[in-house]
Amino acid sequence: MLTRKTKYGLKALIYIAKQAKSMPVLISEIAEHENISKKFLEAILLDLKKNGIVGSRMGKGGGYYLLKDPKEIKMATIIRILDGPIALLPCVSLNFYEKCDDCPSEETCSLNKIMIQVRDNALAILEHKSLFDLSQ
Structure with missing residues (x-):
């Protein structure tokens, strides 16, 4: 299950992706439009900034x-960051x-085997879906 942090992070990134490419978006605008606490959103966007997903500009005309390119930002990357x-x-x-x-051997663990399949199937989707796909 996605945490609220990741859900809000994805919603904020989708909102930014839908805006004019060269125009930074104010955090207050994102928070209001997506119904996210501004303080919580600041922490999320800071994590995304530290990991090279978003940038920010201060002052008039500033924002995130x-x-x-949204086509280069994969869902798996965002989930792992957040x-x-x-x-x-x-x-x-x-x-x-x-x-x-608590596991003596991964090779004989049947839970390990099924969880590898779950991981691989989830990754097959998440690594091929981008922010661009989500913003359409």
């Missing part, structure tokens, strides 16, 4: 804007792998 692993178990995560404390 995309640093990349939520962490996509995999449901740490032992099947591609980017955040950790051995499960």
Whole structure:
């Protein structure tokens, strides 16, 4: 399940993507339009800025804007930035792998095998859907 942070992050990015390309969008405009707490949205956009998804400009005409073409921003990337692993178990995560404390062997674990399939199927969608797809 997506966290509220990721859901709001995606909604904010979709809103920004739908605006004129060269025009930064005020955080208050995004918050009001998408019904997101301004303070919570500031934290979300800061995470996205730190990870090179959005940039910001201060002062008159300032706001947030995309640093990349929306076609280059994949859903999997945003979810990983805001939520962490996509995999449901740490032992099947591609980017955040950790051995499960209670599992003697991943090779014989039937839960591991099914969770790899779940991860792979989710990634097949999330890595091929971009911000552009969401903003249409």
